[in-house]
Amino acid sequence: MEIIPDYIDKTTWNKVLNHIAVSDEPPPYLLIDKEVVKEKSLIIGKGIKRSRVFYAVKANPDKEVLTFMSSLGVGFEIASEGELQILASLGIEPERIITSNPVKTLKFLEQAVSYGIRYFAFDSEPEVEKLAHYAQGSNVYVRLSVPNEGSEWPLSKKFGVELDEAADLLVSAQQKGLNPVGITFHVGSQCNNVYNWNAAIDKAWELWEVTVQKGIPLRILNIGGGYPIRYTKNVVDIATIEKKIDKAISRKFSTDVEVFIEPGRSVIGDAGVFVATVVGKALRGDENWLYIDVGVFNGLMESIGGIKYNYFVGSRSEQKVWTIAGPSCDSFDVIDRDVALPEPEIGNRILIPSSGAYTVSYASEFNGFSIPKTILI
Numbered sequence: 445m446e447i448i449p450d451y452i453d454k455t456t457w458n459k460v461l462n463h464i465a466v467s468d469e470p471p472p473y474l475l476i477d478k479e480v481v482k483e484k485s486l487i488i489g490k491g492i493k494r495s496r497v498f499y500a501v502k503a504n505p506d507k508e509v510l511t512f513m514s515s516l517g518v519g520f521e522i523a524s525e526g527e528l529q530i531l532a533s534l535g536i537e538p539e540r541i542i543t544s545n546p547v548k549t550l551k552f553l554e555q556a557v558s559y560g561i562r563y564f565a566f567d568s569e570p571e572v573e574k575l576a577h578y579a580q581g582s583n584v585y586v587r588l589s590v591p592n593e594g595s596e597w598p599l600s601k602k603f604g605v606e607l608d609e610a611a612d613l614l615v616s617a618q619q620k621g622l623n624p625v626g627i628t629f630h631v632g633s634q635c636n637n638v639y640n641w642n643a644a645i646d647k648a649w650e651l652w653e654v655t656v657q658k659g660i661p662l663r664i665l666n667i668g669g670g671y672p673i674r675y676t677k678n679v680v681d682i683a684t685i686e687k688k689i690d691k692a693i694s695r696k697f698s699t700d701v702e703v704f705i706e707p708g709r710s711v712i713g714d715a716g717v718f719v720a721t722v723v724g725k726a727l728r729g730d731e732n733w734l735y736i737d738v739g740v741f742n743g744l745m746e747s748i749g750g751i752k753y754n755y756f757v758g759s760r761s762e763q764k765v766w767t768i769a770g771p772s773c774d775s776f777d778v779i780d781r782d783v784a785l786p787e788p789e790i791g792n793r794i795l796i797p798s799s800g801a802y803t804v805s806y807a808s809e810f811n812g813f814s815i816p817k818t819i820l821i
């Protein structure tokens with residue numbers, strides 16, 4: 445392989461190269477370094493007092509990944525009956541599971557309640573009614589809309605309500621027999637703007653005060669996910685972000701507030717390395733095209749939303765600038781442009797770090813290309 449830049453974990457890299465050398469498994473596959481997952485799981489939440497971590501399962505719901513995380517003692521945040529089924533099959537207790545999807549299917553709600561899950565998010569009156577009907581007495585928290593500026597994957601448009609409506613919804617939830625316990629928000633995924641958390645916490649505090657004045661005592665502040673990982677650019681580290689979050693919470697909230705954190709990308713993203721293969725090359729006009737067997741549809745979906753990956757090939761040939769595309773026949777299946785790489789041969793491996801989150805969980809078998817297997821190393 446080429447000379448590896450400093451930001452790539454050498455231990456991970458050696459494990460990856462070793463796996464490729466000894467494994468009979470045909471690529472493409474996604475390797476997940478357990479040590480990185482463990483490290484990240486231990487770091488996250490350390491800087492925030494009275495916090496509990498619930499891994500957002502949608503980032504990577506692989507069974508072995510979840511089994512490993514369960515052994516580390518983390519909790520889980522889920523949104524669907526499919527995610528519940530996986531956790532149930534692993535015997536994970538309902539006390540370790542919360543659901544922060546503000547709009548749930550009836551089937552999921554019924555199954556979640558019968559499994560014993562007691563924490564649910566909501567952000568509309570129809571959802572309050574659903575919860576009141578199917579999940580009487582449950583602990584519920586309202587999703588507040590907060591700024592998502594500076595997040596590479598904003599989530600603010602689809603969910604969240606403003607202060608007045610949020611307060612009304614908490615009151616309504618109480619009147620309908622639910623147990624309003626707190627507030628949640630999401631600053632946007634891959635959030636590089638630490639001020640988003642300050643703004644969100646300040647806004648949550650405003651709502652908290654109003655709600656308490658209305659006679660509803662709250663106890664949980666759920667700060668969602670959003671911690672960033674390194675793709676091609678440096679990001680603020682988790683300890684720095686959490687220090688700011690903890691400070692912002694301590695400044696306003698009383699010392700008995702419980703904090704829930706729901707990290708997805710930051711737990712599993714940089715533990716993953718895709719191992720793919722170069723399947724074709726072409727010169728189109730004056731553009732060099734490189735075709736590989738992991739593309740937009742079977743793993744690298746986020747590339748079309750602005751996530752930029754690094755690529756490594758084991759070639760010592762001359763550098764060229766490439767347009768990199770996936771294997772399918774769809775012209776949407778272009779992963780990246782203007783990527784400088786030494787020219788590989790067809791059949792060579794191409795490695796893509798930081799690909800553990802929102803890759804295989806997004807993938808389809810469109811056009812008959814298989815979803816890469818996840819393998820823990």
Ligand SMILES: *Cc1c(COP(=O)(O)O)cnc(C)c1O
Nearest residue numbers: 500544633669670706707708709
């Ligand atoms: C997706 C999601 C998360 C995880 O977000 P990351 O940016 O991957 O950390 C957390 N909470 C909720 C409600 C989500 O939908």
